Amino acid sequence: MAVHRMKIYTKYIDLIKENIKQREYRLFDEFRQNIKIGDTLLLISNEDREQFVKVVVNGIQVYKNWEEALKKFWMKDFGLTNTTFEVLLKECQGYYSDELVKKYGIVVFDISPIKPILVDSRVLLDTNMIIYRESHRRTSFTVATLYNMFDKIKVTKLIHPRTIEEIEKYHDEELRDSMLTKIISYQPIIPNTGRDEFFELVVSKYRQDYNSEIDNNILYQVYSGVADFLVTNDKTIIKKAQDLYLTDRVFAPDNMLKLIEQEYPKLISYDMLSVQLKKFGQIDITNEFFESLKEDYENFEQWFIKKNNEDAYVFEEDGKIIGFLYLKIEDINENYYDIEPVLTPKKRLKIGTFKIIRSGFRLSERFLKIIFDNALKSDVDEIYVTLFEDKRQEVIMLKKFMMQWGFLKHGYKKSTNELVLTKEMKIYNKKENPKFNFPLYKSKPNYFILPIDSEYHTDLFPDSILKNENMSLYKENLAHRYSLEKIYVCSAYKIKARPGDLILIYRSGDRYPRRYSSVISGMAILQNIVNPKSLEEYLNLCKNKSVFDEESLKMFYNKNKWRKVVQLLYLKPFNNKIILQELYDLNIIEKNKGPRPFHQLDENIFQKLINKSEEK
Incomplete structure (x- = not known):
């Protein structure tokens, strides 16, 4: 089958990858007339050629004009872009002249993303x-x-x-x-x-x-x-x-x-998997892990030795260093003459060294959690990191990962030509999504309680309190435990909560009396609520972030059970769990009952619960 290369706006690439936008609309000129069912379309961003998506053509339909082409599926394909039919139609009519549309018509390709399959490959x-x-x-x-x-x-x-x-x-x-x-x-x-x-x-x-x-x-x-x-x-x-x-x-x-x-996270062996806070003097600089850092930084070894009594977070497996993180607090008097444009005076957390060579996204998120916890604990205004943006693939992936979590390009370090990324830690960006702003949350959220059955609660929300001596990760091969992003599936018909609202996680008790074993255990930020349009989209959303395996998820979807996907960003566990009896005492929950999914709270009640969770 042939491959056809075409340009596309960047904003549509993720929608196609997630199988939300399932059609591609083009002028049916001589080039597109050569496209057949079964062919591959390579859709390349017209703004960043490194962004692209490959799709297979499943169907072809030709229409006389844009209005006919768009009217049936415009909401499914473009609804998430917050546009109207009139605005979309006007935009599309600007792509080609009226004469060309009249001559060729508009072709609609039914498409689905091509995802390489590893098993039996x-x-x-x-x-x-x-x-x-x-x-x-x-x-x-x-x-x-x-x-x-x-x-x-x-x-x-x-x-x-x-x-x-x-x-x-x-x-x-x-x-x-x-x-x-x-x-x-x-x-x-x-x-x-x-x-x-x-x-x-x-x-x-x-x-x-x-x-x-x-x-x-x-x-x-x-x-x-x-x-x-x-x-x-x-x-x-x-x-x-x-x-x-x-x-x-x-x-x-x-x-x-x-x-x-x-x-395939279940294939990973996590024996001796741990992140530890160690002194530089306890870490072997001759370990092969540091070779690329020595290559990138001329005086790395001398710098490392000078840090002898300072702390770094080290991830080891079978005695081998797999991840390394060094953080430094800088006050408002720090000199940033080597950065262009110069950083303004602020209290900052500098990510001095951050490298991971395997274990992928979950370990990256665990280190990111350490970074955010340190930033919040030290009450910094900003976090920043410098990196060689195009020197090796692992750094390119790290840059992309960090930008998803709100790090933005600021400029460059003049002496090394390293890219400087910064993340705002005081002001919530209303134009961006909750993940971009995390761990900040919007100024006037709504508040809800989300009950989780006891058999799933600890699995999905393991208490991961940062400790200086050691932060052992779970040894079980369960990917959802390591991520900041969590997935909750349900069948709730109507949910009032919106992205950015705060969710109190409630563990339903598994023993009597339940008024003492049922507790509010922590807090999350609502990232999004999605009603998947296909099984593939449902599985893609839930993969590695839900407690359920793929077969269970398929069963839920096919039986029209628990199809609504709630995406959460786990903010923190509570030191003091709030038992159900206290909710009764505050008249939040009717006695002898428990909270329903997305039970709404007013701000005063929410603040009382937060105060209780922080009592010493």
Whole structure:
């Protein structure tokens, strides 16, 4: 099937990825007349070429004009953009002249996002990856874990004939024979030797020699569909993959591991999984974890040694450092002459060093929780971080992650050309969503109680109070426990709560008398309430953030049970839990009953409950 590249406004990309916008509207000119059902549309942002979505064409319908094309599905496709039919129609009519629309008409493509599937996939391993893995050298923890994950999800590991040729050239006979014996477990591919015009155009911009021709041949196997994925440590191949819009198919080992962990969290072993607060002097600077930091910062080792008696948060697994976070409070007298534009005087929390090499989104959120807790505890005005925005993939992903949580581009550090990101910690941005503003919440929220059954409560909202000595993460392989974002599914017909409102989490008691075992345990911010339009959208919203597994969620959806998805941002647990008896005493809840879902409170009552939760 053919691939057709087209531009699209950035605001529609996430809506398509989430399967909310299910149609694409275009002029039915000669180019679009070549598009057939089953073809792929590569929709690229017209503002940022790194943002794109791939979709498959499921249906094609042609209309005489924009009004006819839009009238049936405009609300489903554009309703979340807060527009009206009249505004949308006027916008669309500005895309093409009346003469062109009259000549060609408007085509509506029924589309669905293409999501690469890892289970039973065919993964091509780059030459250097295979040699590194199968030689006598000790394999890194990441690569060893990745191969173990491949076996668990039944990946077929592929090898290119050129890789076998490279191994056969080894002069070390013992090493060569050892590797040739081990690669029997890989399946050789029959390479696609053809090249299309777009591929040739992209790779022609790079160095042309014998080695790059081998790399291009390997990369083309993913581009043409012979292999589903490619894993490589080669930075040039990864850069070419970005230019070819293959970032959903070509990964460095650590990023492939993150993807598997996000998709299949139950496969992860969390033995000895913990975040600890350690003195710099207790941390081994020779650990391979710090190599990229030494590469990025010329005087990193000297700086590290000078911090001997200061604290850093360290995440370790099997004795290996996987994550590292250093924070520093700066007062209003701090000199920011090296930042352009210069930061104005404020009390700030500086994220001095922040690096994670695996365990993906959940660990990133746990570290982010540490950052926010420190910022709130120290009552800072702003948080900031500096990073090399395009130097390596892990930093690119970290930048994207932090911007989702409200970090904005401020400028650059002149001496290193690092990007400076800042996050406001005092003023709520009414134009942005609750996640962007977290942990701040809007000035005049409504207040509600949300009851959670005891069998699900602790699983979804484990008490994660920050402690200096140690913050052990749960060892069970349950992804929803590590995230700040939580999902609650229900069948409530009408909910008055709106994004940004405050939700008190109520644990329904599991023993009698329930007036003492039922408690308000903590507080969350309502991020959104969604009524999914399809099972796929429902599963995408709930994945890794709900207590329910995929089969249970499918059952709920298919039986029209608990289809409403409530997205929460967990703000904090209460030190003092508020028992149901106290709610009776305050006449908040009718005696011998419990709160209904989204039981609304007035501001005075809410404040009384907060005061009780903070009593010493």
